[in-house]
Amino acid sequence: MSSDEFRPLNESSLVEYIKATPALSSKLGDVSQLDNLQIKEVGDGNLNFVFIVTGPSGSVVIKQALPYIRCIGESWPMTKERAYFEATALKEEARLCPDHVPEVYHFDRSMCLIGMRYLEPPHIILRKGLIAGIEYPLLAEHVSEHLARTLFFTSLLYLTTTQHKRAVAQFCGNVELCRLTEQVVFSDPYKVSEYNRWTSPYLDKDAEAVRKDNILKLEVAQLKSTFCERAQALIHGDYHTGSVMVTQDSTQLIDPEFAFYGPMGFDVGAFLGNLFLAYFSQEGHADHENDRKTYKKWILQTVAETWNLFHKKFTALWDEHKDGPGEVYLPAIYSTPELQQLVKQKFMNDLFHDTLGFGAAKMIRRIVGVAHVEDFESIKDAGKRAGCERRALDFAKMLLKERRKFQEITEVLSSVQQLHS
Amino acid sequence: MSSDEFRPLNESSLVEYIKATPALSSKLGDVSQLDNLQIKEVGDGNLNFVFIVTGPSGSVVIKQALPYIRCIGESWPMTKERAYFEATALKEEARLCPDHVPEVYHFDRSMCLIGMRYLEPPHIILRKGLIAGIEYPLLAEHVSEHLARTLFFTSLLYLTTTQHKRAVAQFCGNVELCRLTEQVVFSDPYKVSEYNRWTSPYLDKDAEAVRKDNILKLEVAQLKSTFCERAQALIHGDYHTGSVMVTQDSTQLIDPEFAFYGPMGFDVGAFLGNLFLAYFSQEGHADHENDRKTYKKWILQTVAETWNLFHKKFTALWDEHKDGPGEVYLPAIYSTPELQQLVKQKFMNDLFHDTLGFGAAKMIRRIVGVAHVEDFESIKDAGKRAGCERRALDFAKMLLKERRKFQEITEVLSSVQQLHS
Ligand SMILES: Nc1ncnc2c1ncn2[C@@H]1O[C@H](COP(=O)(O)OP(=O)(O)O)[C@@H](O)[C@H]1O
Ligand SMILES: Nc1ncnc2c1ncn2[C@@H]1O[C@H](COP(=O)(O)OP(=O)(O)O)[C@@H](O)[C@H]1O
Ligand SMILES: [Mg+2]
Ligand SMILES: [Mg+2]
Ligand SMILES: [Mg+2]
Ligand SMILES: [Mg+2]
Ligand SMILES: [Mg+2]
Numbered sequence: 001m002s003s004d005e006f007r008p009l010n011e012s013s014l015v016e017y018i019k020a021t022p023a024l025s026s027k028l029g030d031v032s033q034l035d036n037l038q039i040k041e042v043g044d045g046n047l048n049f050v051f052i053v054t055g056p057s058g059s060v061v062i063k064q065a066l067p068y069i070r071c072i073g074e075s076w077p078m079t080k081e082r083a084y085f086e087a088t089a090l091k092e093e094a095r096l097c098p099d100h101v102p103e104v105y106h107f108d109r110s111m112c113l114i115g116m117r118y119l120e121p122p123h124i125i126l127r128k129g130l131i132a133g134i135e136y137p138l139l140a141e142h143v144s145e146h147l148a149r150t151l152f153f154t155s156l157l158y159l160t161t162t163q164h165k166r167a168v169a170q171f172c173g174n175v176e177l178c179r180l181t182e183q184v185v186f187s188d189p190y191k192v193s194e195y196n197r198w199t200s201p202y203l204d205k206d207a208e209a210v211r212k213d214n215i216l217k218l219e220v221a222q223l224k225s226t227f228c229e230r231a232q233a234l235i236h237g238d239y240h241t242g243s244v245m246v247t248q249d250s251t252q253l254i255d256p257e258f259a260f261y262g263p264m265g266f267d268v269g270a271f272l273g274n275l276f277l278a279y280f281s282q283e284g285h286a287d288h289e290n291d292r293k294t295y296k297k298w299i300l301q302t303v304a305e306t307w308n309l310f311h312k313k314f315t316a317l318w319d320e321h322k323d324g325p326g327e328v329y330l331p332a333i334y335s336t337p338e339l340q341q342l343v344k345q346k347f348m349n350d351l352f353h354d355t356l357g358f359g360a361a362k363m364i365r366r367i368v369g370v371a372h373v374e375d376f377e378s379i380k381d382a383g384k385r386a387g388c389e390r391r392a393l394d395f396a397k398m399l400l401k402e403r404r405k406f407q408e409i410t411e412v413l414s415s416v417q418q419l420h421s
Numbered sequence: 422m423s424s425d426e427f428r429p430l431n432e433s434s435l436v437e438y439i440k441a442t443p444a445l446s447s448k449l450g451d452v453s454q455l456d457n458l459q460i461k462e463v464g465d466g467n468l469n470f471v472f473i474v475t476g477p478s479g480s481v482v483i484k485q486a487l488p489y490i491r492c493i494g495e496s497w498p499m500t501k502e503r504a505y506f507e508a509t510a511l512k513e514e515a516r517l518c519p520d521h522v523p524e525v526y527h528f529d530r531s532m533c534l535i536g537m538r539y540l541e542p543p544h545i546i547l548r549k550g551l552i553a554g555i556e557y558p559l560l561a562e563h564v565s566e567h568l569a570r571t572l573f574f575t576s577l578l579y580l581t582t583t584q585h586k587r588a589v590a591q592f593c594g595n596v597e598l599c600r601l602t603e604q605v606v607f608s609d610p611y612k613v614s615e616y617n618r619w620t621s622p623y624l625d626k627d628a629e630a631v632r633k634d635n636i637l638k639l640e641v642a643q644l645k646s647t648f649c650e651r652a653q654a655l656i657h658g659d660y661h662t663g664s665v666m667v668t669q670d671s672t673q674l675i676d677p678e679f680a681f682y683g684p685m686g687f688d689v690g691a692f693l694g695n696l697f698l699a700y701f702s703q704e705g706h707a708d709h710e711n712d713r714k715t716y717k718k719w720i721l722q723t724v725a726e727t728w729n730l731f732h733k734k735f736t737a738l739w740d741e742h743k744d745g746p747g748e749v750y751l752p753a754i755y756s757t758p759e760l761q762q763l764v765k766q767k768f769m770n771d772l773f774h775d776t777l778g779f780g781a782a783k784m785i786r787r788i789v790g791v792a793h794v795e796d797f798e799s800i801k802d803a804g805k806r807a808g809c810e811r812r813a814l815d816f817a818k819m820l821l822k823e824r825r826k827f828q829e830i831t832e833v834l835s836s837v838q839q840l841h842s
Contacts, residue, residue: 156649161603162596164649169593172586179582182748191753214760221764225749228577228585230650327603328646332612339635343642 004110006080008066011039014051017113023106024062024115028055044125046071046371047078047257052118059118060105065257066112078176082257083112085174089259090116092234093146096153100146101253119245119252126244126251130278131285131375133295140305142251143244143271147306148313151264154234156328158321164261168231171260178228178260181237185365186224190217195370202386206393207368219400223357231261239270240362240373241278265354268310273359273396275303277366277375279416280392284379300413307355307409315344353403356412360400367393395419425531427501429487432460435472438534444527445483445536449476465546467492467792468499468678473539480539481526486678487533499597503678504533506595510680511537513655514567517574521567521672540666540673547665547672551699552706552796554716561726563672564665564692568727569734572685575655577749579742585682589652592681599649599681602658606786607645611638616791623807627814628789640821644778652682660691661783662699663794686775689731694780694817696724698787698796700837701813705800721834728776728830736765774824777833781821788814816840 009017015037018024025034033056043050043063047070051062065083069076087107094101106115129136156164188196190211198207210216236243237258245252279299282292322340323331334340366373367389376392379385395416406412430438436458439445446455454477464471464484468491472483486504490497508528515522527536550557577585609617611632619628631637657664658679666673700720703713743761744752755761787794788810797813800806816837827833 156646161600161649165593165596165599169590172590172593175583175586178586182582187748187751187754191751191756214757214763217754217760218763218767221750221755222767225577228582228749229652231652232650327608328649329642330608330612333608333638334642335612336635339638342635342639346639346643 006110006112008049009051009062009064009111009113011041011051014039014053014062017111018053018060018062021106021108021115024053024060025055027058027060027105028053029057033057043070047082054118059120061102061116061118063114063116064112078180080112082174082177083107083114084109085171085177085259086255086257087114088170089234089236089256090114092154093150093236093253093256097146097149100142100251119250119254122247123245123250123252124247125242126246127241127274127278127374129246130241130275130299131281131378133282133285133290133292135295135298136246136248136251136302138249139246139251140302140309143253144306144309144313146251146253147239147268147271147310148317150236151233151267152314152317152321154261155232155264155326157318157326158324160325160327163325164231167234168261171234174258174260177237177258178262181258182224182228184370185361186220186227189365189369190220193370196368197370197372198368199376199382199386199389202383203368203389203393206390210364210368210393210397213397215401216397219357220361223361223400226263226354227266227358230263232263233261234259235262235264235267236270237262237266239267241271241274242373244271263354263358265351265356266358268307268351269355269357269359270362271359272303272306272355273362274366274373275299275306276359276395276416277363277373277392279303280388280395281373281375281379284376284381284384284388300416304409304413307352311348315348318344349407352406352409356399356403356406360396360403363392363396364400367396391419427531427533429470430472430483430485430532430534432462432472435460435474435483438532439474439481439483442527442529442536445474445481446476448479448481448526449474450478454478464491468503480541482523482537482539484535484537485533499601501533503595503598504528504535505530506592506598506680507676507678508535509591510655510657510677511535513575514571514657514674514677518567518570521563522674540671540675543668544666544671544673545668546663547667548662548695548699548795550667551662551696551720552702552799554703554706554711554713556716556719557667557669557672557723559670560667560672561723561730564674565727565730565734567672567674568660568689568692568731569738571657572654572688573735573738573742575682576653576685576747578739578747579745581746581748584746585652588655589682592655595679595681598658598679599683602679603645603649605791606782607641607648610786610790611641614791617789618791618793619789620797620803620807620810623804624789624810624814627811631785631789631814631818634818636822637818640778641782644782644821647684647775648687648779651684654682654685655680656683656685656688657691658683658687660688661794662692662695665692684775684779686772686777687779689728689772689776690778690780691783692780693724693727693776694783695787695794696720696727697780697816697837698784698794698813700724701809701816702794702796702800705797705802705805705809721837725830725834728773732769736769739765770828773827773830777820777824777827781817781824784813784817785821788817812840 019034038054040052042052049064053060065080067080068074069078090104102117104116236256243255282296286292376385376389440455459475461473463473470485474481486501488501489495490499511525523538525537657677664676703717707713755764797806797810
């Protein structure tokens with residue numbers, strides 16, 4: 001059992017691995033104390049195995065990628081090299097935004113294994129908090145900070161084209177994960193596929209309408225091309241509310257195994273789109289104790305704040321670093337405040353439309369594609385669930401097709417409320 | 422003098438090199454006959470050394486890259502690795518379009534040396550033919566063929582995303598040449614730069630107007646970002662009329678050392694933009710024997726035919742390969758003739774606007790940037806030259822800013838004639 005050979009770990013072989021790895025064992029206790037490690041497999045995600053390991057003086061999280069997709073099984077192979085890209089992206093994001101990314105303690109490329117900070121209770125997955133109706137007052141502030149910093153500093157607004165092209169080339173290696181997104185986000189929902197599912201029979205006609213909507217498919221083609229071709233920044237690639245762990249004070253982005261150089265709007269849109277999914281699911285979680293009306297307002301307010309704060313922070317970074325290494329907008333060319341304002345407006349306006357388009361696409365795929373969200377899945381009554389899903393779907397289709405008509409996030413929110421009053 | 426070490430060749434060391442290289446010497450004659458090779462250095466280009474070597478039974482062209490820019494000297498260093506990307510692109514283009522690309526006989530990476538087919542007389546550089554007023558009846562047919570095939574088959578319309586990302590990563594290595602384009606096409610003309618020049622004092626105000634035109638600079642920023650970020654297809658990267666060698670029957674594309682995965686419109690635009698430069702220079706070449714009026718019509722007709730034939734061939738390839746390996750427009754999604762028509766229209770319309778934008782940017786940089794074109798430079802009378810250049814510049818500025826208003830190439834040609842009647 002040589003250490004440069006891959007082997008899937010179970011709870012007992014993991015103990016041996018940890019004992020042999022000082023970067024991990026040192027977080028848990030003295031060598032003498034490591035005989036009674038507690039190990040719990042908690043992977044509720046779709047792809048990987050995640051263990052929480054607890055020793056006398058602390059805990060660590062161990063994540064291992066296997067050469068297939070966990071929730072489907074060995075019949076859907078998937079490169080285990082994704083762990084390398086996840087570790088690389090985690091470290092890069094932690095460098096750029098240490099407050100909102102768990103520290104990586106250890107990475108073993110041949111074992112496809114990452115050891116990282118345990119996000120201790122009361123951290124929970126944001127999606128579960130949204131289903132429970134919990135408000136997170138700092139969420140927009142923190143997520144916008146993470147988005148602004150990770151996207152700005154890996155874009156050509158900050159990097160030289162030399163640095164950028166080197167990083168782009170490196171992340172081209174993560175093609176298998178990109179291909180998974182291409183298939184499940186941009187293709188399968190728009191065609192007949194064995195993987196697709198929806199709340200049947202309620203949404204049978206709705207799913208068919210998606211497959212027959214020429215304008216929608218025209219717009220999706222453009223988004224897919226942009227996803228495949230445009231190396232704008234290092235994106236997380238899976239920025240939904242299941243990749244965020246939260247408490248009232250802390251917001252942590254995990255699971256960037258889909259990371260590559262792609263369009264910024266894909267990350268921003270994924271987050272906002274998943275907040276909209278949470279919004280449309282609330283009616284299914286309302287009961288006589290809580291009609292969720294106040295909570296729905298909070299979600300929409302969080303959408304608005306996330307975009308507006310992202311806009312503010314991103315353009316502030318641009319101002320701060322306008323004489324920095326970035327080479328697309330040279331200060332000698334974009335030399336007057338008026339012109340600087342003009343280019344920022346145009347850039348942010350385009351990014352807004354990308355965000356709405358990608359966000360809408362991510363919503364649609366969660367309703368008629370392979371992977372659904374707990375926000376809806378946890379609504380037991382199928383008829384009620386279908387009603388929530390249909391409203392989300394109708395909104396998403398409108399948003400994808402009409403996105404260029406919106407100039408401000410408040411206009412988008414008005415249209416949500418009109419559709420769903 | 423080991424063979425895996427770089428050394429610049431001169432006419433005598435080149436003879437030794439050829440004798441030791443069967444792939445080259447076999448084209449020239451028997452071993453016994455190689456003592457009297459004729460060697461002529463003909464590099465009239467800006468960057469490299471080009472030798473024509475002639476033996477008793479044939480000729481070859483030897484091109485060597487030195488670690489600086491030839492026309493400027495050692496004060497402007499430039500990676501000699503460009504020869505690797507040129508050889509790789511030449512071979513790929515020759516595979517896709519063998520009729521219009523010289524065969525590569527030999528490539529020596531450590532020597533940065535390419536041996537290729539000698540394009541024998543009467544082949545001349547197209548730009549010189551355009552200055553001399555020679556019509557090439559097959560030019561549009563051939564160039565559109567080369568553009569359509571090289572761009573289509575290296576795009577996601579034909580490649581899988583796995584193949585595409587691998588190739589993108591490889592060509593990210595050609596970053597230094599990309600950076601040269603970024604600087605001399607998209608930056609220097611829009612700022613004060615020691616390298617810029619123009620026909621002074623005539624165009625002093627015009628050059629200043631370019632530097633002060635906010636709308637122009639806003640549009641150029643977007644083109645520059647697209648150039649840096651969008652890996653749409655393997656582009657030649659230097660597709661001007663000095664990279665085309667022609668006879669009445671033959672059209673050959675040489676010199677793809679700037680090749681990388683970039684926006685298709687950059688190549689198509691470079692060619693059309695350089696035809697427009699030729700057009701606007703004609704008045705400077707008119708004399709009492711030839712007023713060049715008929716020739717000007719031929720140039721505009723060639724612009725129209727090149728675009729229209731490119732459009733036809735490119736969409737025909739798309740139709741032919743719609744069930745091929747390409748994954749962006751899956752046949753199961755884009756399943757009706759109506760929808761297929763719709764996506765092609767949108768794609769070609771966007772490509773048309775990119776083409777006009779990049780073409781215009783390439784024109785502007787040839788009038789107020791570092792590298793000028795012989796079309797204008799060969800007009801002795803500076804006042805007359807400045808008049809031609811100003812009309813070209815005014816047209817290019819309009820085109821860059823208003824490009825989205827044009828739907829057909831004929832509309833562009835009408836606006837040329839209005840401006841210049
Ligand atoms: N650093 C961590 N601290 C605490 N829990 C974690 C941590 N990383 C992952 N988890 C838990 O494991 C689950 C799956 O992790 P995730 O990285 O999303 O895996 P997958 O790639 O399979 O989706 C998360 O939903 C979360 O509950
Ligand atoms: N295969 C060839 N056959 C004949 N002449 C060639 C060939 N390749 C280059 N030349 C001549 O050499 C000149 C410079 O070649 P080019 O490849 O454009 O070099 P550069 O990269 O320096 O611009 C061309 O303009 C042409 O006159
Ligand atoms: Mg996950
Ligand atoms: Mg994951
Ligand atoms: Mg050349
Ligand atoms: Mg060249
Ligand atoms: Mg656009």
